[in-house]
Amino acid sequence: MPDMAEPSASATSANGDHETRSYHKTQSAYALPNDNVEHQRLEMQHSLFIGLMGGRIIHAPLEHNISKAIDIGCGTGSVTHAIASAHPSTTVYGVDLSPVPQNIRTKLQNLYYVQCDFNELVAQNPPDPRFHPASFDYVYSRLLIYGITDWPGYLSRAIGLAKPGAWIEMQEADYHWYRVPTPQLTSTSSSLPPADVFAPHDMTLDELAADSHPSETFKSETLWSKTMNALLRAKQLNPHAGSSLASLMSDAGLTDIKICRYISAAGVWSGLTPEAAAFGEYVGKQTPLMYVPVLRKLGKETGWDEGEVEAAVRDLEKEFEGKENGQMLWFWVYVVCGRKPEEDAPRSREPLRGQWR
Numbered sequence: 001m002p003d004m005a006e007p008s009a010s011a012t013s014a015n016g017d018h019e020t021r022s023y024h025k026t027q028s029a030y031a032l033p034n035d036n037v038e039h040q041r042l043e044m045q046h047s048l049f050i051g052l053m054g055g056r057i058i059h060a061p062l063e064h065n066i067s068k069a070i071d072i073g074c075g076t077g078s079v080t081h082a083i084a085s086a087h088p089s090t091t092v093y094g095v096d097l098s099p100v101p102q103n104i105r106t107k108l109q110n111l112y113y114v115q116c117d118f119n120e121l122v123a124q125n126p127p128d129p130r131f132h133p134a135s136f137d138y139v140y141s142r143l144l145i146y147g148i149t150d151w152p153g154y155l156s157r158a159i160g161l162a163k164p165g166a167w168i169e170m171q172e173a174d175y176h177w178y179r180v181p182t183p184q185l186t187s188t189s190s191s192l193p194p195a196d197v198f199a200p201h202d203m204t205l206d207e208l209a210a211d212s213h214p215s216e217t218f219k220s221e222t223l224w225s226k227t228m229n230a231l232l233r234a235k236q237l238n239p240h241a242g243s244s245l246a247s248l249m250s251d252a253g254l255t256d257i258k259i260c261r262y263i264s265a266a267g268v269w270s271g272l273t274p275e276a277a278a279f280g281e282y283v284g285k286q287t288p289l290m291y292v293p294v295l296r297k298l299g300k301e302t303g304w305d306e307g308e309v310e311a312a313v314r315d316l317e318k319e320f321e322g323k324e325n326g327q328m329l330w331f332w333v334y335v336v337c338g339r340k341p342e343e344d345a346p347r348s349r350e351p352l353r354g355q356w357r
């Protein structure tokens with residue numbers, strides 16, 4: 001596998017035409033671009049995630065002196081670099097389908113980027129010596145929702161890399177959309193739902209299965225979100241990866257499963273924390289820019305009726321048209337951690353309680 005070089009492709013504009021963007025050149029289903037515009041989006045999103053998540057990204061309670069960690073689908077390397085900086089004696093790998101831009105951060109001695117499809121990397125026989133089974137203390141990934149077509153298989157490959165006792169952490173979006181009711185009201189209206197509806201919260205597996213959080217009454221589908229989710233499914237991608245992770249981890253035998261959710265607002269309204277509002281302001285502006293090319297690309301790749309795709313594009317554009325701060329829409333980003341059992345350890349399905357965020 002080659003180490004990563006400078007990206008050869010660049011894009012100067014991010015309009016709704018996916019044909020002006022550049023993409024990975026592999027067989028993977030991954031649907032988002034890999035150009036400079038996308039790098040800038042990922043970088044901005046990362047800094048907003050730090051605020052949203054209370055100043056830290058890594059949720060698993062890692063020992064300081066772990067020896068090996070991996071960030072799968074590392075993008076621009078933002079989290080990979082953070083792990084390597086926080087754990088200077090740990091060898092940290094970032095793997096990605098596309099080259100990681102080398103001009104964003106300083107090079108760290110303990111950080112290595114490898115350009116590959118993760119699923120192919122771990123299927124090699126004999127294994128690549130850097131990615132030997134059961135050799136990692138920490139396996140991390142974030143936002144692979146547009147790339148993973150088989151989540152149980154992906155999770156099993158991630159677990160395969162982990163040592164007994166190692167943490168696996170996945171942070172994923174879930175495209176159940178929610179809408180703040182009465183959007184005609186101003187953002188200062190006292191009729192808005194209470195702020196705790198939007199606050200980050202821990203959940204147990206049972207709470208997740210019960211769908212009983214107060215936000216559930218605000219679920220909202222639109223033509224564009226329905227079409228997007230149908231297109232993702234047509235590519236074998238799972239629009240509900242986020243909410244599936246915890247039960248997948250439990251079924252795969254991981255222990256100490258911890259779940260929490262953060263709001264990904266696509267707009268700004270009263271009741272959001274300043275950090276969630278900053279996130280929402282950015283995502284509100286990015287949503288049409290990001291989703292229009294994806295709708296068209298997935299539409300073309302799946303042979304979807306072009307009229308239906310264009311109707312979804314118009315619906316999406318109308319939704320966000322002229323809205324300086326986006327719409328009053330959101331979805332949840334799930335952070336789920338689980339631990340590979342120590343050999344011969346009894347299995348506990350009970351999540352850990354207490355301070356872990």
Ligand SMILES: C[S@@+](CC[C@H](N)C(=O)[O-])C[C@H]1O[C@@H](n2cnc3c(N)ncnc32)[C@H](O)[C@@H]1O
Pocket residue numbers: 024028030032042046072073074075076078095096097098116117118119141142143144146147148
């Ligand atoms: C939305 S980006 C997120 C990047 C980074 N994790 C972050 O949160 O900023 C998803 C990244 O996963 C990579 N990716 C998707 N499927 C992959 C696969 N099978 N193997 C390696 N990388 C993959 C893509 O190339 C892309 O850079």
